[in-house]
Amino acid sequence: MSEVIYQLRGYADMIVGSEETSWEDAEEYSSLFNHLAANYPARGVELHVEDVSQEIINNYKPINNGNHTISSLWVGRTISTLIPAINNLAQELINLVNEGHGNEIKDIITVTQHMNVPIRNGEFFNHSYRDLYSFSKLLINRFGSNSKVGEAARDVMNAIEQVVEQEKHNNGDYHGISIFLPDDRRWYYNSTWGTSATYRATDFAQYTEWDNFLKALFPSQG
Amino acid sequence: MLRGVIITGIIMLLVLSSMGGMASGVEEKKMHGFFKGNVFNNLRIMVEINEDYATIKNAKDGETLVEKAYPVIEIKEGKEWREIEFEEKFIEVQNHGGWHTVAIGFAHTGKIAVRGFLEYYQRKKVGEGAPLYPLLLLYFNKSVEHRVVWRYEGIATNWFEVIDNGTGETRAPFKEGHARRVIYNGTIQGKMEFEDGQDIVVAWKNGVKEFGSNWEREKLRYKTLKFDVEDRVNMEIVEDESNGKMLKSEESRVVDAYGLMAWDSGGGGSDPDSDGDGLSDSTEEAGWYIWVCTSGTTWHHIKVYSDPHYKDTDNDGVDDKAEYDHGTDPEDSDTDDDGLNDSEEIYTYGTYAYTWDSDENGISDNDEFHNWLFMLYMDADNSLYKYMSDVVDKVFQGLSGLTSDGERINRVMHIVIEYDGKEWGDSGRYEIRFNTATWQWEKVKVDSWGDLAMCEPRTLSDFVNWAASKYWQPNRRALIIMDHGGGWDGLLWDDSVSGDNYTDMNELKRAFGDMKTHINLVWFDACLCR
Numbered sequence: 001m002s003e004v005i006y007q008l009r010g011y012a013d014m015i016v017g018s019e020e021t022s023w024e025d026a027e028e029y030s031s032l033f034n035h036l037a038a039n040y041p042a043r044g045v046e047l048h049v050e051d052v053s054q055e056i057i058n059n060y061k062p063i064n065n066g067n068h069t070i071s072s073l074w075v076g077r078t079i080s081t082l083i084p085a086i087n088n089l090a091q092e093l094i095n096l097v098n099e100g101h102g103n104e105i106k107d108i109i110t111v112t113q114h115m116n117v118p119i120r121n122g123e124f125f126n127h128s129y130r131d132l133y134s135f136s137k138l139l140i141n142r143f144g145s146n147s148k149v150g151e152a153a154r155d156v157m158n159a160i161e162q163v164v165e166q167e168k169h170n171n172g173d174y175h176g177i178s179i180f181l182p183d184d185r186r187w188y189y190n191s192t193w194g195t196s197a198t199y200r201a202t203d204f205a206q207y208t209e210w211d212n213f214l215k216a217l218f219p220s221q222g
Numbered sequence: 223m224l225r226g227v228i229i230t231g232i233i234m235l236l237v238l239s240s241m242g243g244m245a246s247g248v249e250e251k252k253m254h255g256f257f258k259g260n261v262f263n264n265l266r267i268m269v270e271i272n273e274d275y276a277t278i279k280n281a282k283d284g285e286t287l288v289e290k291a292y293p294v295i296e297i298k299e300g301k302e303w304r305e306i307e308f309e310e311k312f313i314e315v316q317n318h319g320g321w322h323t324v325a326i327g328f329a330h331t332g333k334i335a336v337r338g339f340l341e342y343y344q345r346k347k348v349g350e351g352a353p354l355y356p357l358l359l360l361y362f363n364k365s366v367e368h369r370v371v372w373r374y375e376g377i378a379t380n381w382f383e384v385i386d387n388g389t390g391e392t393r394a395p396f397k398e399g400h401a402r403r404v405i406y407n408g409t410i411q412g413k414m415e416f417e418d419g420q421d422i423v424v425a426w427k428n429g430v431k432e433f434g435s436n437w438e439r440e441k442l443r444y445k446t447l448k449f450d451v452e453d454r455v456n457m458e459i460v461e462d463e464s465n466g467k468m469l470k471s472e473e474s475r476v477v478d479a480y481g482l483m484a485w486d487s488g489g490g491g492s493d494p495d496s497d498g499d500g501l502s503d504s505t506e507e508a509g510w511y512i513w514v515c516t517s518g519t520t521w522h523h524i525k526v527y528s529d530p531h532y533k534d535t536d537n538d539g540v541d542d543k544a545e546y547d548h549g550t551d552p553e554d555s556d557t558d559d560d561g562l563n564d565s566e567e568i569y570t571y572g573t574y575a576y577t578w579d580s581d582e583n584g585i586s587d588n589d590e591f592h593n594w595l596f597m598l599y600m601d602a603d604n605s606l607y608k609y610m611s612d613v614v615d616k617v618f619q620g621l622s623g624l625t626s627d628g629e630r631i632n633r634v635m636h637i638v639i640e641y642d643g644k645e646w647g648d649s650g651r652y653e654i655r656f657n658t659a660t661w662q663w664e665k666v667k668v669d670s671w672g673d674l675a676m677c678e679p680r681t682l683s684d685f686v687n688w689a690a691s692k693y694w695q696p697n698r699r700a701l702i703i704m705d706h707g708g709g710w711d712g713l714l715w716d717d718s719v720s721g722d723n724y725t726d727m728n729e730l731k732r733a734f735g736d737m738k739t740h741i742n743l744v745w746f747d748a749c750l751c752r
Contacts, residue, residue, distance in 0.1 A: 003710035007727045008744065011734035012701075017746040026613035033596075033620035033637065033654075041634035042627035046561075046589050049742050052700055056745055129709055180710060202710050202727045 071176035133175030500543035539565030561588035707748025
């Protein structure tokens with residue numbers, strides 16, 4: 001997620017992750033390290049960061065045949081390229097909300113590709129984790145590529161293409177990075193999980209414009 | 223096997239074969255390539271490589287400086303020198319390892335067998351204008367007194383020869399099996415002015431010696447007799463003083479056009495070491511030779527230079543004197559192109575900075591030191607236990623079959639695991655490593671606990687710091703975190719911990735902040751973390 005990557009800025013070069021429990025059992029660890037060893041050092045081939053992430057992704061087998069996605073992203077590039085684009089997009093979205101387009105945005109969020117795996121007792125809270133590229137694409141479809149939000153969305157899509165090193169998925173419109181994007185205020189102000197307070201405690205919520213957009217979309221008095 | 227005698231003849235621009243005096247008989251010119259570049263005094267030249275000789279031109283205006291340049295090999299028979307004729311000859315033009323090379327091979331069979339190569343090469347990555355490097359290698363079947371005569375024809379109507387006596391000297395740093403650094407150390411018989419030098423060229427003007435240049439072994443510098451480049455002088459070869467005849471001196475010519483030698487242009491004036499780096503200005507300007515191996519097992523003999531006004535010409539953290547001592551290129555921060563810069567190799571890793579594979583095991587120094595530490599942080603103290611309780615065994619099994627390459631793999635990959643399951647006493651810290659005594663992979667439990675609070679930031683950072691401390695050498699590190707995940711909501715749930723039993727984002731950040739090493743790759747084998 002954008003939020004996790006932002007939280008670890010400066011501490012890692014690349015992050016690899018899936019949106020589901022990655023592997024069904026420990027068997028894949030056996031194949032991963034076998035491939036890492038046999039394909040690189042055993043052959044005298046230098047093992048780069050991208051090679052490790054590629055092997056992880058190659059060996060990725062999700063629990064079931066449902067939607068799944070896994071990707072590797074450059075952290076530094078995310079911070080320098082994607083985050084400014086997200087900030088700009090958030091500002092344009094705030095402008096749209098202020099212009100009365102809030103419900104249209106919520107409609108778009110509803111059909112934006114979301115992540116599937118339930119967490120905590122089967123609740124699909126994680127449906128609020130949605131593919132950022134998918135969302136940007138739908139914004140362009142709705143508001144036009146020449147609109148301010150369309151241009152901002154295009155910048156986000158371009159940035160995603162730069163920061164995502166590798167991506168793999170089966171079904172769905174996944175492009176490598178998700179973002180917290182609830183379609184209903186009940187997920188933003190979730191009493192069970194204390195969503196708002198927990199989310200706002202993250203660096204991403206505090207230091208980017210995204211949470212300002214969510215607050216504009218789901219005002220507390222609403 | 224032929225017994226090798228290596229002679230490096232780096233004479234001015236030289237080049238070319240025609241071994242056995244074939245140049246004079248060549249009617250049709252057949253060019254095999256050309257080089258453009260600077261010679262020692264920065265004269266920009268073009269050297270055309272022909273089958274039997276080289277033609278040297280001024281690159282700016284195309285003026286022919288030397289119509290034919292070629293070496294002749296002579297061996298001593300009694301008191302006489304006899305020129306060797308070569309029955310076999312071939313030319314190879316290659317582009318490899320960043321070098322553009324034209325090599326002329328030649329061979330003579332008989333009681334005294336000789337084979338050799340005259341290579342002329344230029345480092346492509348430096349681009350046009352890079353120094354040109356001629357290299358002559360001779361291999362005799364027996365020890366034989368020999369000399370190389372470099373002939374230059376067609377300089378106006380003049381010609382001259384430069385005579386080396388073929389002695390070679392190896393000097394420090396010499397490490398067995400590696401730095402085969404050879405400095406050509408020919409001598410000219412009988413000329414006291416030139417002490418123990420080589421490549422003597424003397425210009426005469428009106429019968430008076432105007433300038434000369436040689437190389438002084440002890441001072442490791444070119445000794446230069448200054449002259450006015452506008453003077454018109456005659457070029458002569460210096461021979462044995464006993465018969466020190468002028469071989470040719472029929473016409474005059476502007477000496478600068480030859481562009482042959484490395485002049486000591488002063489640089490430091492009365493201070494011979496302007497930048498105080500321990501190398502004289504004249505040494506830095508004149509350059510010196512090093513042996514470099516950038517791939518495979520082919521070594522190149524190249525001349526390198528440094529700036530007399532900067533202690534560290536290439537700013538790589540190794541000052542020019544140290545580059546000189548270590549046999550590295552002061553103008554190239556990564557002399558052997560292995561990806562480790564000279565400073566890292568010399569001061570950090572202790573590898574040879576002039577060869578890509580210091581221990582000659584087929585793995586580059588970069589690979590050996592840019593290797594990986596994989597740190598697996600496995601939290602199975604929850605519902606994942608039924609899937610992940612054997613994760614340590616699975617990692618081990620992945621490697622256990624790779625025994626023939628085990629040692630090599632283990633030099634590049636170091637694997638440590640911290641595991642905590644649901645059972646009391648199943649927590650442990652493991653290493654998966656290759657045992658060179660048994661020639662088997664082994665799973666070693668290096669520490670154990672009743673239970674670990676995997677959700678505690680300190681547990682994670684302690685593990686990483688232990689691993690990075692034990693395996694300090696790798697500079698690439700991967701951290702694999704396996705557990706349940708909830709994206710920004712947190713991860714690393716530990717059912718054995720009551721109350722706050724997971725790691726939230728700020729705790730995760732704190733854990734990474736407490737790590738005393740940089741992580742190159744983090745893999746969240748956990749939900750919703752990308």
